[in-house]
Amino acid sequence: MEMLYSAAVILATPQRFSRLSEVSARLACEWPAIHKAIARSESELADLQILFSTKDGNALANNCSLVLFGSLARCEFSDQSDLDWILLVDGNYEDSHLSVVKTVNQKLAASNKIGPASGGIFGSLVLSDCIVDSIGADKTIRELSLRMLLLLESVSIGDDKAARRVIHTVLQTYLTRNKNRTWQCLLEDIIHFGKTMGVDLAGSLPDGSGSGWGLRNAKRRFSRKLIVLTGFLGCQRRHDGFWQGSNDLIDETRLDELGRFFSRPPLEILADELLLRDTSNPVLRKIFSSYDQFLRLLDDPASRNELQNTSCEFASKSIVYRLVQEISQEFQDAIWQACPAVGTLRL
Numbered sequence: 001m002e003m004l005y006s007a008a009v010i011l012a013t014p015q016r017f018s019r020l021s022e023v024s025a026r027l028a029c030e031w032p033a034i035h036k037a038i039a040r041s042e043s044e045l046a047d048l049q050i051l052f053s054t055k056d057g058n059a060l061a062n063n064c065s066l067v068l069f070g071s072l073a074r075c076e077f078s079d080q081s082d083l084d085w086i087l088l089v090d091g092n093y094e095d096s097h098l099s100v101v102k103t104v105n106q107k108l109a110a111s112n113k114i115g116p117a118s119g120g121i122f123g124s125l126v127l128s129d130c131i132v133d134s135i136g137a138d139k140t141i142r143e144l145s146l147r148m149l150l151l152l153e154s155v156s157i158g159d160d161k162a163a164r165r166v167i168h169t170v171l172q173t174y175l176t177r178n179k180n181r182t183w184q185c186l187l188e189d190i191i192h193f194g195k196t197m198g199v200d201l202a203g204s205l206p207d208g209s210g211s212g213w214g215l216r217n218a219k220r221r222f223s224r225k226l227i228v229l230t231g232f233l234g235c236q237r238r239h240d241g242f243w244q245g246s247n248d249l250i251d252e253t254r255l256d257e258l259g260r261f262f263s264r265p266p267l268e269i270l271a272d273e274l275l276l277r278d279t280s281n282p283v284l285r286k287i288f289s290s291y292d293q294f295l296r297l298l299d300d301p302a303s304r305n306e307l308q309n310t311s312c313e314f315a316s317k318s319i320v321y322r323l324v325q326e327i328s329q330e331f332q333d334a335i336w337q338a339c340p341a342v343g344t345l346r347l
Helices: 018-027 032-051 095-110 128-132 141-152 161-176 182-196 213-221 223-239 252-263 266-276 281-299 301-308 319-338
Strands: 064-068 085-089 124-127 155-157
Touching: 018 266, 018 281, 032 155, 032 281, 064 095, 064 161, 085 095, 085 161, 095 124, 124 128, 128 141, 128 161, 141 161, 141 182, 141 223, 161 182, 161 252, 182 223, 213 223, 213 281, 213 301, 213 319, 223 252, 223 266, 266 281, 281 301, 281 319, 301 319
Parallel strands: 085 124
Antiparallel strands: 064 085, 064 155
């Protein structure tokens, strides 16, 4: 059966952000940094579509999709954003796949795109088996991170059929492998993933040091918390009776609904969830205005550079970092008001 949802590139049309636009109109708020990031993401996605297009419109190689994560997938791209990507293969490895990885790296470098940091989980070939087979079993941080990012924060360039099949299989496996704990298994992995990134929805953050500590900490407080939050809210909808069918009935309709839910940009998911909860205007304003301030800071070269060079030891002396602390606390408090279950991490 062809899945009804898609991880493919869908440019940032008003329809794609209809619920966010509804919140903006309701509050008469523009949120310029959010809208600027969406527009830049749209432009960057269009550029990448051209860069990696094939003459026949088919995949770059058999059974694979070029999948991107991070700010571009969240529609929060800026001029200083890097491109975290993988070549996702749904099936057996072929020599042509390795050639595609090399080609992607070469084209990004030739186009002066900022690629992923070396030595990480990005910029490489990933087989679907490593993402699917570890569900419900012991897993490495790499496997867990790739699976959660694919569900919560991904977008494909060009032919997306392989990525859609893998996402469908991941969701199907979560909801069928352990029928007594279907949703709990997915929720536990989302929470575990959040902890691997230093995201604590109860509000605390681990100490740390090293290069880029201030910037990583800021992202933990906002963008990384956002994707874990939207995953949490997706699982919570199960208890609200949103997904069709009884709790022990897993069918294609439910899988399609869940797939469509997570295929939307995280800010759109959050806007939709807050409107469904009849969240008050003051709380809505605090949530999205604080996020807009965060994106404005990351888009400003001087502020971003200060965060990049701020260590844990000297964080209290950074004006920008103290501002991040202030607006992230406002974001956190407002999220708690709108979604009290987040504070306890219980469904």
